[in-house]
Amino acid sequence: MDDIVIFGILRGALFALAAFGFSLVLGVVGIVNFAHGVLVVFGGLLTHYLVAQVGLPYLIGLALAAAATGLLAGAMQRAFIAKTFRLHPLMVLVQTFGIAIVITELGIRFWGTEERLLRVDTGLPPVIEIGGKFIPTFDVLVFLVGLASAGALFAILNYTQFGRAVRACRDNRDSAQLCSIDIGRTFEKTMVVAGVWAGLAGGLFISLSPMAPYMHFHWTVDAFLVVILGGLGSMVGALLGGLFYGVLNFAAYYHLPTLAPAVIFAVLIALLLIRPQGLFGFGAAVRK
Amino acid sequence: MHDDVLLKVDGLSKNYGGVFAVRGVSFELRRGEVLGLIGPNGAGKSTLFNLVSGIVPPSDGTIHLEGKPLHRLRPNEVCARGAARTFQSASLLSGMTVWENVHVASLFRPRERQGDMSAEECTNRALALCDLTHAARQPAERLTVSEQKRVEIARALATNPLLIMTDEVLAGLNPAEGEEVLRILRQINGEGISIIFVEHDVRAVVRLCHRVVVLAQGAKLSEGPPDEVVRDPAVIEVYLGSRYASRH
Amino acid sequence: MGRFLKACRDLRDGSPHRQALAMALFGVALCAVPLFANDYWVRLLVFIFVNIALASSWNVIGGVTGYPSFGHSVFFGLGAYTAAIVMVRYELPMAMAMVAGGVVAAAFSLLFLPVFRQKGFYFALSTLAALLAVETLVHKWEFTRGFKSWDMGWTVPSPLSLDASYVLFVGLLCSTVISVIYLLRSKTGFALHALHKDEVLASSIGIPTARYKAIAFAASAVWPGVIGAAFAPFMTYISTESMFDVTITLNMILISIFGGIGTVLGPILGGIVLSVIDQIAWGNFLEYHRLIYGLLIVLIITYKPGGIVSWLWDLEQRLNRTAETPTPRGPVTANESGRHATIALRTEGGTGHAR
Numbered sequence: 001m002d003d004i005v006i007f008g009i010l011r012g013a014l015f016a017l018a019a020f021g022f023s024l025v026l027g028v029v030g031i032v033n034f035a036h037g038v039l040v041v042f043g044g045l046l047t048h049y050l051v052a053q054v055g056l057p058y059l060i061g062l063a064l065a066a067a068a069t070g071l072l073a074g075a076m077q078r079a080f081i082a083k084t085f086r087l088h089p090l091m092v093l094v095q096t097f098g099i100a101i102v103i104t105e106l107g108i109r110f111w112g113t114e115e116r117l118l119r120v121d122t123g124l125p126p127v128i129e130i131g132g133k134f135i136p137t138f139d140v141l142v143f144l145v146g147l148a149s150a151g152a153l154f155a156i157l158n159y160t161q162f163g164r165a166v167r168a169c170r171d172n173r174d175s176a177q178l179c180s181i182d183i184g185r186t187f188e189k190t191m192v193v194a195g196v197w198a199g200l201a202g203g204l205f206i207s208l209s210p211m212a213p214y215m216h217f218h219w220t221v222d223a224f225l226v227v228i229l230g231g232l233g234s235m236v237g238a239l240l241g242g243l244f245y246g247v248l249n250f251a252a253y254y255h256l257p258t259l260a261p262a263v264i265f266a267v268l269i270a271l272l273l274i275r276p277q278g279l280f281g282f283g284a285a286v287r288k
Numbered sequence: 289m290h291d292d293v294l295l296k297v298d299g300l301s302k303n304y305g306g307v308f309a310v311r312g313v314s315f316e317l318r319r320g321e322v323l324g325l326i327g328p329n330g331a332g333k334s335t336l337f338n339l340v341s342g343i344v345p346p347s348d349g350t351i352h353l354e355g356k357p358l359h360r361l362r363p364n365e366v367c368a369r370g371a372a373r374t375f376q377s378a379s380l381l382s383g384m385t386v387w388e389n390v391h392v393a394s395l396f397r398p399r400e401r402q403g404d405m406s407a408e409e410c411t412n413r414a415l416a417l418c419d420l421t422h423a424a425r426q427p428a429e430r431l432t433v434s435e436q437k438r439v440e441i442a443r444a445l446a447t448n449p450l451l452i453m454t455d456e457v458l459a460g461l462n463p464a465e466g467e468e469v470l471r472i473l474r475q476i477n478g479e480g481i482s483i484i485f486v487e488h489d490v491r492a493v494v495r496l497c498h499r500v501v502v503l504a505q506g507a508k509l510s511e512g513p514p515d516e517v518v519r520d521p522a523v524i525e526v527y528l529g530s531r532y533a534s535r536h
Numbered sequence: 537m538g539r540f541l542k543a544c545r546d547l548r549d550g551s552p553h554r555q556a557l558a559m560a561l562f563g564v565a566l567c568a569v570p571l572f573a574n575d576y577w578v579r580l581l582v583f584i585f586v587n588i589a590l591a592s593s594w595n596v597i598g599g600v601t602g603y604p605s606f607g608h609s610v611f612f613g614l615g616a617y618t619a620a621i622v623m624v625r626y627e628l629p630m631a632m633a634m635v636a637g638g639v640v641a642a643a644f645s646l647l648f649l650p651v652f653r654q655k656g657f658y659f660a661l662s663t664l665a666a667l668l669a670v671e672t673l674v675h676k677w678e679f680t681r682g683f684k685s686w687d688m689g690w691t692v693p694s695p696l697s698l699d700a701s702y703v704l705f706v707g708l709l710c711s712t713v714i715s716v717i718y719l720l721r722s723k724t725g726f727a728l729h730a731l732h733k734d735e736v737l738a739s740s741i742g743i744p745t746a747r748y749k750a751i752a753f754a755a756s757a758v759w760p761g762v763i764g765a766a767f768a769p770f771m772t773y774i775s776t777e778s779m780f781d782v783t784i785t786l787n788m789i790l791i792s793i794f795g796g797i798g799t800v801l802g803p804i805l806g807g808i809v810l811s812v813i814d815q816i817a818w819g820n821f822l823e824y825h826r827l828i829y830g831l832l833i834v835l836i837i838t839y840k841p842g843g844i845v846s847w848l849w850d851l852e853q854r855l856n857r858t859a860e861t862p863t864p865r866g867p868v869t870a871n872e873s874g875r876h877a878t879i880a881l882r883t884e885g886g887t888g889h890a891r
Contacts, residue, residue: 032657034606034664083838090604093660094789095837097606101786101830217664217782224661258676265662265669272658273650343736363739372741379737381730392726396742447742 002133004251010139011208012246013146017201018219019226019238020153021073021194026227027170028190031089034096035076036198037219038103043069043199044206045111045213048118058120062203069199070192072103077191082184100216107213115210142204149200150239156193157235166190222249225268292319294451294482295340295371300349300359302335309335311506312349317451317484322477324493324514325486327503328527333486334376336503337455340484341373342366353450368398370450374440374457380428386439387424390414393446401448414445417479418472434465441472451482458489470496490527494518502526538855545852548801552721555800556714563710570699578702580815585705586767588807589712590760590784591791592800596716597756598789599798600725601749602732603659607667609784611641611757614670615764616779617680620690623769624683630695634765641761644670645754652749659749671780689775692768701770708766712759717800719755728752732798783826790833796845805844 022036043065050061076099084092120138127134157163165186202219205211222245230241248267252260295317302310310332317323327333338344340351342363351359353369361369381389394410405413415421418438423431431439437457444452454473458466470492477483487493493500494514502510502517504526510517517523547555570578590612598604615637622633644666651662674680682689696704719725727748731738739745768774795806814825836843 026657032660034660080834080838084841087837087841088602090602090656090660091837091841093606093657094598094604094793095834097604097789098830098833098837101826102834105824105827105830218668221661221665221668225665228658259673261665261669261672265665268662268665269647269650272654272662341740343740362744363736364742364744367740367742375737375740379734381733384729388726392730392738392743393741395723395726398742443741 004254005247006133006135007139008247008250009243010135010143010246011250012243013143013150014201014205014208014242015222015226015245015249016150016239016242017146017197017204019223019230019242020150020235021196021198022220022223023227023230023232023235023238024166024170024190025194026232028166029077029081029187031081031092031096032224033081033194034093034220035100035103035216036194036223037216037221038100038107039069039073039195039198040202040205040219040223041211041213041216042072042103042107042202044202044211045107045116046199047203048116048206048211049111051118051120052116058118058207062200065203066196066199069202070194070196073195073198074188074192077188081191082187100220104213104216111213113213115212116206117210118207120207139208142208146201146204149197153193153197154235162186162189166193225264228268228271293317294319294321294354295358295484296350296352297340298350298352300336300339300351301347302332302339302344303347308506310339310503313503313506313508314349315501315508315511317482319450320477320480320482321499322473322483322485322497324497324500325484325503326488326490326493326500327509330505331503332506333503334455335506337373337453337486340366340453341371364396367396367447367449370398370401370448371453372444372447372449372451373453374437374444374455376455376459380431380436380439382427382429384428385424386420386426386428386431386435387411387415389428389439390442390446393443397446397448401450403448410446410448414442417445417475418442419468433460434468437461437469438472441469441476445476445481449481451484452476453484453486455486456488457485458487458492466492490518538852541848541852542856544801545849552717555717559710559713559717563706566706567703570702575698578698580811582702582705582770584807584811585709586763587787587791587811588803589709589763591788591795591803591807592712592716593756593759594785594788595756595792595797595799595803596719596728597753599792599802600720600732601728601752603656603749603753604789605663605753605756606660606785606789607663607665608756608760608788609780609782610663610667610670611644611760612764612767612784613674613776613779614641614644615761615766616768616774617674617690617764618761619765619768620692620774621680622765623692624690630766630769633768634762637765638758638762641757641764642754645757646750648753649746649750652746652753667780667782667785671776674780675776689773690768691773692771694769694772696769701766704766705763705770708759708763712763713800713804715755715759720800724748724751724755783829786826786829786833790829790836792843793833793836793841794843796843797841799843799845802843802845805848809844 018036018040021039022033025031025033025036046065046068047061050056050064051058054061056064080095080099081092084095124137124141126137128137128140129135130140157166166189169183169186169190202211226238226241226245228241229245230237230239249260249264252263256263293316297316298314300310300313301308313332313336315323325333325336335344339346340358342358342361342365346359349359350357353371356369358366358369358371381392391407391411394407394414397407397410412421415424418441420435420438420442423435428439437460441452441454441457457469461469466489473483473485473496485493485497497514499512500514500517501508502520502523509526510520510523512520547558566581569581573581590608594605594608598608618637618640619630619633622628622636623630647666648659648662651659681687683691694701720728727738727743730741730743731745731748735745764779771778791806791810792803793806794810795804796802840847
């Protein structure tokens with residue numbers, strides 16, 4: 001049981017990283033990005049390519065892949081979403097669905113459909129003892145990097161001008177415009193940030209567990225679940241939600257591997273029924 | 289004159305993260321009455337409106353319609369109980385005619401107050417009362433502002449309500465059109481429907497309403513017959529500033 | 537051309553009975569095809585009919601109500617697997633399998649009831665999650681995976697000949713489209729149109745929005761369930777990869793959008809045109825199938841959200857220079873559900889003004 005909690009939390013940091021971007025885009029641009037999972041997978045596979053094929057050191061490959069993912073997300077916004085986000089929001093959903101398919105198919109052309117896993121040599125002892133338990137060192141490292149990047153994101157959101165613009169757009173778009181904040185550029189930057197953190201999550205995850213192009217929808221759904229768990233619009237909620245979801249996910253796959261997705265889905269439905277503002281959300285649930 | 293209490297709002301408050309949009313507002317609407325609701329911008333009229341119509345849940349306080357609680361109901365349940373409303377900004381359904389726009393409301397009017405009329409008869413009656421019969425076939429996009437406002441009223445009427453809340457229904461109308469709307473509202477009131485008349489135009493309020501409630505900064509400032517309220521120094525001050533208040 | 541289009545417009549604005557009749561006649565005409573076409577074309581047409589019918593169903597929840605369901609193929613798959621289990625494991629007749637398919641699909645759709653009280657995107661993502669969950673479950677659970685415990689799919693023999701199956705699918709297509717025609721003109725149709733445009737408004741005039749969303753979803757799930765159940769014996773072999781493939785959902789969405797989202801005619805036209813494109817591209821671009829579809833979805837939404845149908849009505853207006861009815865404004869205001877003006881004709885006394 002403890003193992004599940006520990007491993008769940010370790011993985012959970014990555015779910016949180018993936019969810020941050022999703023939540024940001026949802027709050028700021030106001031759309032649900034179905035192509036979000038694609039960004040995670042792209043980041044993971046690109047990291048693998050840079051490290052395994054090109055031979056770059058892991059951290060460099062990771063950083064480059066994350067940056068590239070950010071650019072991809074920015075391009076998505078500029079080329080397509082910028083033209084349609086004023087439409088019925090659910091049409092934009094369909095558009096991002098299409099984008100997800102296109103990028104995935106292009107990715108399959110390049111990477112094929114099989115799963116890839118990245119083995120990273122850290123030079124540290126394979127397991128580390130914490131509180132009497134033996135935990136793979138690498139998982140802990142990944143967790144720490146995940147937390148650190150979450151911290152970096154918080155810092156950006158709270159202490160930079162960009163962060164202020166992003167929060168303004170999220171809280172009150174019309175007022176933000178009146179303060180001469182350029183909505184279009186803020187959206188783009190938000191998407192880029194979302195892409196970077198999603199790519200980072202993918203690049204970290206691929207060192208723990210195999211990834212393949214077809215998994216992107218799973219990641220989109222995971223990000224969505226984390227956001228529901230943590231409550232909409234809250235970064236702290238997304239973090240806590242991610243950790244919690246990591247445990248839930250791990251437990252489900254460990255105890256009931258055949259039924260795990262169904263169990264998670266059932267939990268989702270139950271959550272929406274009982275506590276739609278999320279486990280950690282504050283404030284009343286808003287109906288559409 | 290009007291004795292029977294139809295709608296009772298008691299200590300209603302709405303708190304948005306520490307800021308009170310509406311604070312402890314209480315008033316009554318009596319059956320058959322036209323109650324005006326005025327106040328300067330930011331006084332909380334819209335919030336109060338949304339609270340009563342069920343779009344926003346209250347932080348505190350109660351609302352009762354015919355003695356039964358209204359405050360935790362969803363908007364469609366509020367409508368089913370008999371409280372209809374209009375909307376300020378364009379809310380007509382595009383791609384449908386005027387007739388169809390009103391007919392949607394007729395189709396969903398609550399069974400208890402359906403009476404013997406079919407949905408079509410209900411729609412026609414509502415359109416006739418609002419002087420829109422000639423425009424019934426027009427697509428909703430092609431209407432003048434005056435016609436749009438009247439469609440809003442017709443649609444509220446089609447739900448067979450006990451009371452209608454109008455949301456700045458005179459905004460954007462010239463005096464002649466405004467007169468027309470006031471006449472229609474009087475006629476509707478004449479059929480026994482109570483009205484909560486939220487409006488900026490104080491003169492219209494004075495002419496149409498039996499009583500007036502004044503809101504300022506989320507709280508009730510004054511209440512009473514229109515001519516009294518208009519002369520209340522507190523009210524004048526909040527609208528025009530203390531210089532004017534001291535002169536009266 | 538202008539006159540033909542005007543006749544089409546009149547049909548669209550006319551009574552639902554005429555539209556239903558037109559569809560039924562079309563169906564009867566289609567039944568004559570096997571008399572002079574070879575098996576290849578007959579099979580191909582069945583696939584096209586299935587695609588159109590699925591798209592029409594998707595359109596009810598995705599286009600008219602404005603709640604795109606990204607996991608909609610789950611109903612098709614559930615129908616197929618229900619038929620497999622009913623026909624192979626329990627050896628019951630195909631008709632029962634089809635009914636069971638519809639029932640199972642509708643029942644599953646009701647699981648989403650709590651989701652309808654929340655924002656629209658919760659629905660969209662929940663359907664995707666549902667598809668992924670059900671696919672995994674069906675694949676791993678012994679009872680549903682296959683007849684024998686090591687099977688990875690079901691072999692479902694068909695009691696019908698190819699031509700008989702063809703006629704069955706023509707019937708299913710017509711039933712689906714005709715039921716959509718009547719649904720859109722009913723009280724439910726009004727409710728859906730209102731709540732698509734503005735849920736708060738719809739609620740304020742007395743429409744119980746969550747309930748109607750659930751009704752729309754169930755209505756959009758039934759036919760895919762029935763059709764899936766008919767499809768299983770037609771294909772004779774089914775597996776989770778084929779029946780729950782996201783491409784099926786892609787098809788539904790693309791056909792609806794390409795043809796004209798929110799309309800009755802849209803999925804029909806979209807299905808025909810896309811099938812033609814598909815046929816031409818089949819030999820050359822098989823691998824790129826999904827990529828092309830995804831690309832088409834993105835391009836259409838970005839540049840012509842109203843689809844073929846909106847282009848056709850624009851053309852009709854230009855040719856006939858009518859200014860009566862406004863051109864559809866914007867993409868998904870579900871403008872074309874074909875209810876302009878005509879319902880007003882059924883008034884009694886009251887209005888009395890001629891056009």
